[in-house]
Ligand SMILES: Nc1ncnc2c1ncn2[C@@H]1O[C@H](COP(=O)(O)OP(=O)(O)O)[C@@H](O)[C@H]1O
């Protein structure tokens with residue numbers, strides 16, 4: 269006989285020393301995530317003030333309980349909006365438990381021997397999933413490939429804990445989502461071609477966020493100045509070592525073909 273689910277998860281919680289762990293109960297897989305505060309470092313906030321880059325918009329400071337409440341509430345909201353998310357099956361002040369929603373997208377696309385078609389398949393699926401969130405007037409908050417999962421032919425959103433100051437508008441948070449996703453693609457290790465322009469166009473067609481192209485190019489210009497100024501060290505800080513692939517993305521951004529007939533809003537990037 270199995271002990272009841274609540275006792276079982278409470279025991280998993282005490283047993284586990286990591287912030288996130290998976291376990292099986294009645295042959296079904298679950299994930300236990302412990303409450304922990306969210307905040308951005310002081311240097312992070314200074315960089316943001318200096319360069320005004322959406323990519324590094326600091327996250328709102330929340331206590332562990334606030335962060336847990338925020339993430340679980342957002343999971344419920346997404347579910348109501350028919351945005352695929354795992355069910356929350358247990359929650360208290362210290363942790364919550366989610367049903368398993370498959371392997372994360374990073375694990376599919378970062379394999380050294382991943383095939384071009386596979387990579388394209390998961391990227392397109394992910395772009396469509398991010399578009400769906402944005403079309404429902406929401407943002408993900410951490411839209412990197414590792415925070416999207418794939419199960420039963422569907423992309424699920426996880427890790428929704430980050431929130432932002434009320435002064436930051438929804439379009440900016442959506443732009444940040446899209447950027448975070450594009451940047452996570454620079455970590456792909458297989459020798460394949462990443463057709464950023466195609467993916468960007470697909471996102472824009474899905475969401476009608478036409479001005480994002482202009483915003484991406486403005487960002488590319490800004491980053492190029494930053495790179496020159498900082499001799500790459502600053503960029504390395506939040507992107508990791510793989511700067512070369514990062515450049516391929518920004519090269520694509522420079523060369524994006526913009527439809528001159530569309531009147532872009534002239535927003536600051
Ligand atoms: N419900 C879930 N289904 C499948 N995988 C999950 C689930 N929850 C978490 N994971 C896995 O655990 C990793 C970390 O969880 P996440 O919520 O992103 O925490 P963190 O805030 O530490 O990044 C994810 O990248 C994913 O691989």
Ligand SMILES: [Mg+2]
Nearest residue numbers: 410414415427
């Ligand atoms: Mg995560």
